[in-house]
Amino acid sequence: MEFLLEDIGLGDITTELIVPLGTKVRAQIVVKETAVVAGLDEMKVIFDIAGAKISCLVKEGDEVAQNTVIAIIEGEGRAILSVERVALNILSRMSGIATETRKLLKKVKEAGLNVRLAATRKTVPGLRYFDKRAITIGGGDPHRFRLDDQILIKDNHIIIAGGVEEALRRVKTSASFFKKIEVEVKTAEQAVQAAKYGADIIMLDNMTVNEVGEVINTLKHLGLRDKVLIEVSGRINEENIMDYARLEPDIISIGALTHSTKSIDVSLDIIEVRKS
Known part of the structure:
Protein backbone atom coordinates (compact mmCIF):
# COMPACT_ATOMS: atom_id res chain seq x y z
CA MET A 1 0.00 0.00 0.00
CA GLU A 2 2.86 2.41 0.75
CA PHE A 3 4.09 2.12 -2.85
CA LEU A 4 0.63 2.98 -4.16
CA LEU A 5 0.22 5.94 -1.81
CA GLU A 6 3.63 7.23 -2.86
CA ASP A 7 2.62 7.14 -6.53
CA ILE A 8 -1.06 8.08 -6.43
CA GLY A 9 -0.99 10.74 -3.75
CA LEU A 10 -4.46 12.27 -3.42
CA GLY A 11 -5.58 10.80 -6.74
CA ASP A 12 -4.71 10.16 -10.38
CA ILE A 13 -6.00 13.49 -11.66
CA THR A 14 -5.26 12.78 -15.33
CA THR A 15 -7.20 9.51 -15.33
CA GLU A 16 -10.07 11.01 -13.35
CA LEU A 17 -10.44 13.81 -15.92
CA ILE A 18 -10.33 11.53 -18.97
CA VAL A 19 -11.79 8.15 -17.99
CA PRO A 20 -15.52 8.19 -17.08
CA LEU A 21 -16.46 6.50 -13.83
CA GLY A 22 -17.70 2.98 -14.52
CA THR A 23 -15.62 2.42 -17.66
CA LYS A 24 -14.56 -1.21 -17.82
CA VAL A 25 -11.39 -2.21 -19.66
CA ARG A 26 -9.51 -5.31 -20.70
CA ALA A 27 -5.74 -5.03 -20.85
CA GLN A 28 -2.72 -7.19 -21.45
CA ILE A 29 0.72 -7.18 -19.86
CA VAL A 30 3.46 -7.54 -22.48
CA VAL A 31 7.10 -8.40 -21.85
CA LYS A 32 8.90 -6.58 -24.63
CA GLU A 33 12.22 -8.41 -24.50
CA THR A 34 13.48 -11.91 -23.76
CA ALA A 35 13.29 -12.42 -20.01
CA VAL A 36 12.79 -14.63 -16.99
CA VAL A 37 9.46 -13.56 -15.53
CA ALA A 38 9.42 -12.65 -11.83
CA GLY A 39 6.98 -10.62 -9.75
CA LEU A 40 3.66 -12.10 -10.86
CA ASP A 41 2.49 -12.67 -7.29
CA GLU A 42 3.32 -9.09 -6.34
CA MET A 43 1.59 -7.77 -9.46
CA LYS A 44 -1.52 -9.79 -8.59
CA VAL A 45 -1.67 -8.22 -5.14
CA ILE A 46 -1.55 -4.72 -6.62
CA PHE A 47 -4.30 -5.36 -9.15
CA ASP A 48 -6.37 -7.12 -6.47
CA ILE A 49 -6.21 -3.92 -4.42
CA ALA A 50 -7.56 -2.10 -7.49
CA GLY A 51 -10.44 -4.58 -7.66
CA ALA A 52 -9.27 -5.94 -11.00
CA LYS A 53 -9.26 -9.55 -12.16
CA ILE A 54 -5.91 -10.80 -13.44
CA SER A 55 -5.22 -14.04 -15.31
CA CYS A 56 -1.55 -14.97 -15.66
CA LEU A 57 -0.58 -16.88 -18.80
CA VAL A 58 2.89 -17.85 -17.57
CA LYS A 59 4.44 -18.92 -14.26
CA GLU A 60 7.10 -17.34 -12.05
CA GLY A 61 10.50 -18.27 -13.45
CA ASP A 62 9.30 -18.99 -17.00
CA GLU A 63 11.60 -17.80 -19.76
CA VAL A 64 9.64 -15.85 -22.37
CA ALA A 65 10.42 -14.43 -25.78
CA GLN A 66 10.19 -10.79 -26.87
CA ASN A 67 6.63 -9.38 -27.00
CA THR A 68 5.07 -12.22 -25.01
CA VAL A 69 1.69 -11.51 -23.42
CA ILE A 70 2.01 -12.79 -19.87
CA ALA A 71 -1.27 -11.66 -18.26
CA ILE A 72 -4.78 -10.39 -18.99
CA ILE A 73 -6.41 -7.85 -16.66
CA GLU A 74 -10.07 -6.85 -16.49
CA GLY A 75 -11.73 -4.25 -14.32
CA GLU A 76 -12.48 -0.60 -13.67
CA GLY A 77 -10.42 1.52 -16.06
CA ARG A 78 -9.68 4.24 -13.52
CA ALA A 79 -8.40 1.79 -10.94
CA ILE A 80 -6.24 -0.19 -13.36
CA LEU A 81 -4.55 2.90 -14.78
CA SER A 82 -3.95 4.31 -11.29
CA VAL A 83 -1.95 1.27 -10.14
CA GLU A 84 -0.40 0.42 -13.52
CA ARG A 85 2.99 2.03 -12.98
CA VAL A 86 3.63 0.53 -9.54
CA ALA A 87 2.69 -2.95 -10.77
CA LEU A 88 4.87 -2.68 -13.86
CA ASN A 89 7.83 -1.24 -11.95
CA ILE A 90 7.90 -4.19 -9.56
CA LEU A 91 7.44 -6.72 -12.38
CA SER A 92 10.11 -4.98 -14.47
CA ARG A 93 12.71 -4.81 -11.71
CA MET A 94 12.16 -8.33 -10.42
CA SER A 95 12.22 -9.80 -13.93
CA GLY A 96 15.47 -7.96 -14.66
CA ILE A 97 17.13 -9.40 -11.58
CA ALA A 98 15.80 -12.91 -12.24
CA THR A 99 16.92 -12.75 -15.88
CA GLU A 100 20.49 -11.71 -15.03
CA THR A 101 20.70 -14.31 -12.25
CA ARG A 102 19.55 -17.10 -14.57
CA LYS A 103 21.98 -15.99 -17.30
CA LEU A 104 25.03 -16.08 -15.02
Whole structure:
Protein backbone atom coordinates (compact mmCIF):
# COMPACT_ATOMS: atom_id res chain seq x y z
CA MET A 1 0.00 0.00 0.00
CA GLU A 2 2.86 2.41 0.75
CA PHE A 3 4.09 2.12 -2.85
CA LEU A 4 0.63 2.98 -4.16
CA LEU A 5 0.22 5.94 -1.81
CA GLU A 6 3.63 7.23 -2.86
CA ASP A 7 2.62 7.14 -6.53
CA ILE A 8 -1.06 8.08 -6.43
CA GLY A 9 -0.99 10.74 -3.75
CA LEU A 10 -4.46 12.27 -3.42
CA GLY A 11 -5.58 10.80 -6.74
CA ASP A 12 -4.71 10.16 -10.38
CA ILE A 13 -6.00 13.49 -11.66
CA THR A 14 -5.26 12.78 -15.33
CA THR A 15 -7.20 9.51 -15.33
CA GLU A 16 -10.07 11.01 -13.35
CA LEU A 17 -10.44 13.81 -15.92
CA ILE A 18 -10.33 11.53 -18.97
CA VAL A 19 -11.79 8.15 -17.99
CA PRO A 20 -15.52 8.19 -17.08
CA LEU A 21 -16.46 6.50 -13.83
CA GLY A 22 -17.70 2.98 -14.52
CA THR A 23 -15.62 2.42 -17.66
CA LYS A 24 -14.56 -1.21 -17.82
CA VAL A 25 -11.39 -2.21 -19.66
CA ARG A 26 -9.51 -5.31 -20.70
CA ALA A 27 -5.74 -5.03 -20.85
CA GLN A 28 -2.72 -7.19 -21.45
CA ILE A 29 0.72 -7.18 -19.86
CA VAL A 30 3.46 -7.54 -22.48
CA VAL A 31 7.10 -8.40 -21.85
CA LYS A 32 8.90 -6.58 -24.63
CA GLU A 33 12.22 -8.41 -24.50
CA THR A 34 13.48 -11.91 -23.76
CA ALA A 35 13.29 -12.42 -20.01
CA VAL A 36 12.79 -14.63 -16.99
CA VAL A 37 9.46 -13.56 -15.53
CA ALA A 38 9.42 -12.65 -11.83
CA GLY A 39 6.98 -10.62 -9.75
CA LEU A 40 3.66 -12.10 -10.86
CA ASP A 41 2.49 -12.67 -7.29
CA GLU A 42 3.32 -9.09 -6.34
CA MET A 43 1.59 -7.77 -9.46
CA LYS A 44 -1.52 -9.79 -8.59
CA VAL A 45 -1.67 -8.22 -5.14
CA ILE A 46 -1.55 -4.72 -6.62
CA PHE A 47 -4.30 -5.36 -9.15
CA ASP A 48 -6.37 -7.12 -6.47
CA ILE A 49 -6.21 -3.92 -4.42
CA ALA A 50 -7.56 -2.10 -7.49
CA GLY A 51 -10.44 -4.58 -7.66
CA ALA A 52 -9.27 -5.94 -11.00
CA LYS A 53 -9.26 -9.55 -12.16
CA ILE A 54 -5.91 -10.80 -13.44
CA SER A 55 -5.22 -14.04 -15.31
CA CYS A 56 -1.55 -14.97 -15.66
CA LEU A 57 -0.58 -16.88 -18.80
CA VAL A 58 2.89 -17.85 -17.57
CA LYS A 59 4.44 -18.92 -14.26
CA GLU A 60 7.10 -17.34 -12.05
CA GLY A 61 10.50 -18.27 -13.45
CA ASP A 62 9.30 -18.99 -17.00
CA GLU A 63 11.60 -17.80 -19.76
CA VAL A 64 9.64 -15.85 -22.37
CA ALA A 65 10.42 -14.43 -25.78
CA GLN A 66 10.19 -10.79 -26.87
CA ASN A 67 6.63 -9.38 -27.00
CA THR A 68 5.07 -12.22 -25.01
CA VAL A 69 1.69 -11.51 -23.42
CA ILE A 70 2.01 -12.79 -19.87
CA ALA A 71 -1.27 -11.66 -18.26
CA ILE A 72 -4.78 -10.39 -18.99
CA ILE A 73 -6.41 -7.85 -16.66
CA GLU A 74 -10.07 -6.85 -16.49
CA GLY A 75 -11.73 -4.25 -14.32
CA GLU A 76 -12.48 -0.60 -13.67
CA GLY A 77 -10.42 1.52 -16.06
CA ARG A 78 -9.68 4.24 -13.52
CA ALA A 79 -8.40 1.79 -10.94
CA ILE A 80 -6.24 -0.19 -13.36
CA LEU A 81 -4.55 2.90 -14.78
CA SER A 82 -3.95 4.31 -11.29
CA VAL A 83 -1.95 1.27 -10.14
CA GLU A 84 -0.40 0.42 -13.52
CA ARG A 85 2.99 2.03 -12.98
CA VAL A 86 3.63 0.53 -9.54
CA ALA A 87 2.69 -2.95 -10.77
CA LEU A 88 4.87 -2.68 -13.86
CA ASN A 89 7.83 -1.24 -11.95
CA ILE A 90 7.90 -4.19 -9.56
CA LEU A 91 7.44 -6.72 -12.38
CA SER A 92 10.11 -4.98 -14.47
CA ARG A 93 12.71 -4.81 -11.71
CA MET A 94 12.16 -8.33 -10.42
CA SER A 95 12.22 -9.80 -13.93
CA GLY A 96 15.47 -7.96 -14.66
CA ILE A 97 17.13 -9.40 -11.58
CA ALA A 98 15.80 -12.91 -12.24
CA THR A 99 16.92 -12.75 -15.88
CA GLU A 100 20.49 -11.71 -15.03
CA THR A 101 20.70 -14.31 -12.25
CA ARG A 102 19.55 -17.10 -14.57
CA LYS A 103 21.98 -15.99 -17.30
CA LEU A 104 25.03 -16.08 -15.02
CA LEU A 105 23.95 -19.30 -13.34
CA LYS A 106 23.56 -21.00 -16.73
CA LYS A 107 27.14 -20.12 -17.63
CA VAL A 108 28.38 -21.77 -14.45
CA LYS A 109 26.17 -24.86 -14.66
CA GLU A 110 26.84 -25.46 -18.36
CA ALA A 111 30.54 -25.69 -17.48
CA GLY A 112 29.69 -28.50 -15.07
CA LEU A 113 30.61 -26.49 -11.97
CA ASN A 114 28.73 -26.91 -8.70
CA VAL A 115 28.91 -23.31 -7.53
CA ARG A 116 26.00 -21.42 -5.97
CA LEU A 117 25.21 -17.89 -7.12
CA ALA A 118 24.06 -15.60 -4.33
CA ALA A 119 22.82 -12.08 -3.71
CA THR A 120 24.13 -9.57 -1.17
CA ARG A 121 22.50 -6.94 1.07
CA LYS A 122 23.29 -4.23 -1.48
CA THR A 123 19.64 -3.51 -2.15
CA VAL A 124 17.53 -0.35 -2.25
CA PRO A 125 15.92 0.20 1.19
CA GLY A 126 12.34 -1.07 1.07
CA LEU A 127 12.94 -3.33 -1.93
CA ARG A 128 15.04 -6.10 -0.38
CA TYR A 129 12.22 -8.65 -0.19
CA PHE A 130 11.41 -8.17 -3.88
CA ASP A 131 15.05 -8.21 -4.97
CA LYS A 132 15.94 -11.34 -3.07
CA ARG A 133 12.78 -13.15 -4.15
CA ALA A 134 13.73 -12.32 -7.73
CA ILE A 135 17.17 -13.84 -7.15
CA THR A 136 15.51 -17.03 -5.90
CA ILE A 137 13.15 -17.16 -8.90
CA GLY A 138 16.19 -16.83 -11.16
CA GLY A 139 17.76 -19.85 -9.45
CA GLY A 140 20.15 -18.05 -7.10
CA ASP A 141 20.47 -17.99 -3.33
CA PRO A 142 19.13 -14.93 -1.45
CA HIS A 143 21.97 -14.97 1.13
CA ARG A 144 20.99 -13.33 4.43
CA PHE A 145 17.97 -11.03 4.45
CA ARG A 146 18.77 -9.24 7.71
CA LEU A 147 21.58 -8.77 10.18
CA ASP A 148 19.93 -11.20 12.60
CA ASP A 149 19.88 -14.07 10.09
CA GLN A 150 23.52 -15.03 10.38
CA ILE A 151 26.78 -13.93 11.95
CA LEU A 152 29.02 -12.28 9.35
CA ILE A 153 32.26 -10.86 10.72
CA LYS A 154 33.40 -8.11 8.37
CA ASP A 155 36.60 -6.09 8.11
CA ASN A 156 35.49 -3.37 10.53
CA HIS A 157 34.50 -5.97 13.14
CA ILE A 158 37.98 -7.49 12.81
CA ILE A 159 39.65 -4.08 13.18
CA ILE A 160 37.66 -3.29 16.33
CA ALA A 161 38.28 -6.75 17.83
CA GLY A 162 41.99 -6.62 17.03
CA GLY A 163 42.11 -9.58 14.67
CA VAL A 164 40.27 -12.56 13.22
CA GLU A 165 41.04 -14.87 16.14
CA GLU A 166 39.71 -12.44 18.76
CA ALA A 167 36.62 -11.60 16.71
CA LEU A 168 35.80 -15.29 16.44
CA ARG A 169 36.50 -15.88 20.12
CA ARG A 170 34.02 -13.15 21.10
CA VAL A 171 31.36 -14.53 18.81
CA LYS A 172 31.79 -18.18 19.77
CA THR A 173 31.76 -17.32 23.47
CA SER A 174 28.18 -16.03 23.36
CA ALA A 175 26.53 -16.90 20.06
CA SER A 176 24.01 -19.70 19.73
CA PHE A 177 25.20 -22.88 18.03
CA PHE A 178 22.21 -22.37 15.73
CA LYS A 179 23.82 -19.44 13.88
CA LYS A 180 26.48 -20.11 11.26
CA ILE A 181 29.55 -17.92 11.41
CA GLU A 182 31.01 -16.33 8.30
CA VAL A 183 34.21 -14.29 8.22
CA GLU A 184 35.14 -11.79 5.51
CA VAL A 185 38.89 -11.89 4.85
CA LYS A 186 41.33 -9.87 2.76
CA THR A 187 44.39 -12.12 2.85
CA ALA A 188 45.40 -15.80 2.83
CA GLU A 189 46.68 -15.40 6.40
CA GLN A 190 43.28 -14.20 7.60
CA ALA A 191 41.59 -17.06 5.74
CA VAL A 192 43.78 -19.63 7.49
CA GLN A 193 43.05 -18.03 10.87
CA ALA A 194 39.31 -18.06 10.19
CA ALA A 195 39.39 -21.73 9.20
CA LYS A 196 41.50 -22.71 12.22
CA TYR A 197 39.43 -20.85 14.78
CA GLY A 198 35.98 -22.08 13.85
CA ALA A 199 34.44 -20.15 10.96
CA ASP A 200 31.81 -22.07 9.01
CA ILE A 201 32.11 -19.88 5.91
CA ILE A 202 35.00 -17.75 4.66
CA MET A 203 34.26 -14.86 2.32
CA LEU A 204 37.14 -13.89 0.06
CA ASP A 205 36.34 -10.24 -0.51
CA ASN A 206 37.54 -8.17 -3.48
CA MET A 207 40.34 -10.57 -4.32
CA THR A 208 41.75 -11.11 -7.79
CA VAL A 209 41.41 -14.51 -9.44
CA ASN A 210 45.05 -15.26 -8.62
CA GLU A 211 44.58 -14.28 -4.99
CA VAL A 212 41.49 -16.49 -4.63
CA GLY A 213 43.40 -19.39 -6.17
CA GLU A 214 46.26 -18.83 -3.72
CA VAL A 215 43.91 -18.86 -0.70
CA ILE A 216 42.11 -22.01 -1.82
CA ASN A 217 45.40 -23.82 -2.51
CA THR A 218 46.77 -22.76 0.89
CA LEU A 219 43.69 -24.10 2.67
CA LYS A 220 43.94 -27.36 0.74
CA HIS A 221 47.65 -27.72 1.60
CA LEU A 222 46.88 -27.24 5.31
CA GLY A 223 43.95 -29.68 5.23
CA LEU A 224 41.47 -26.90 5.99
CA ARG A 225 39.58 -26.54 2.71
CA ASP A 226 36.94 -29.18 3.49
CA LYS A 227 36.27 -27.70 6.93
CA VAL A 228 34.71 -24.50 5.53
CA LEU A 229 32.55 -23.16 2.75
CA ILE A 230 34.29 -20.62 0.51
CA GLU A 231 32.37 -17.59 -0.73
CA VAL A 232 33.92 -15.26 -3.29
CA SER A 233 32.56 -11.73 -3.53
CA GLY A 234 33.46 -8.40 -5.11
CA ARG A 235 34.75 -7.45 -8.57
CA ILE A 236 32.73 -10.26 -10.17
CA ASN A 237 30.71 -9.72 -13.33
CA GLU A 238 29.61 -11.51 -16.50
CA GLU A 239 33.05 -11.11 -18.07
CA ASN A 240 35.06 -12.73 -15.27
CA ILE A 241 32.61 -14.96 -13.41
CA MET A 242 33.92 -18.11 -15.08
CA ASP A 243 37.50 -17.32 -14.06
CA TYR A 244 36.36 -17.36 -10.44
CA ALA A 245 33.94 -20.27 -10.86
CA ARG A 246 36.68 -22.53 -12.26
CA LEU A 247 38.49 -22.22 -8.92
CA GLU A 248 35.48 -24.07 -7.44
CA PRO A 249 34.46 -21.91 -4.51
CA ASP A 250 31.18 -23.00 -2.93
CA ILE A 251 29.44 -19.66 -3.43
CA ILE A 252 29.85 -16.61 -5.64
CA SER A 253 27.95 -13.56 -4.41
CA ILE A 254 27.38 -10.59 -6.71
CA GLY A 255 26.11 -7.24 -5.45
CA ALA A 256 25.51 -6.01 -8.99
CA LEU A 257 22.61 -8.44 -9.36
CA THR A 258 20.53 -6.10 -7.22
CA HIS A 259 22.24 -2.71 -7.41
CA SER A 260 23.04 -2.51 -11.14
CA THR A 261 20.88 -4.92 -13.12
CA LYS A 262 18.77 -3.41 -15.91
CA SER A 263 15.01 -3.70 -15.54
CA ILE A 264 13.05 -5.55 -18.21
CA ASP A 265 10.84 -3.51 -20.56
CA VAL A 266 7.18 -4.34 -19.88
CA SER A 267 3.95 -2.58 -20.79
CA LEU A 268 0.22 -2.58 -20.07
CA ASP A 269 -1.87 -2.19 -23.22
CA ILE A 270 -5.63 -1.59 -23.23
CA ILE A 271 -7.21 -3.97 -25.76
CA GLU A 272 -10.92 -3.45 -25.05
CA VAL A 273 -13.09 -0.66 -23.57
CA ARG A 274 -16.63 -1.20 -22.32
CA LYS A 275 -18.49 1.92 -21.18
CA SER A 276 -21.22 1.59 -18.59
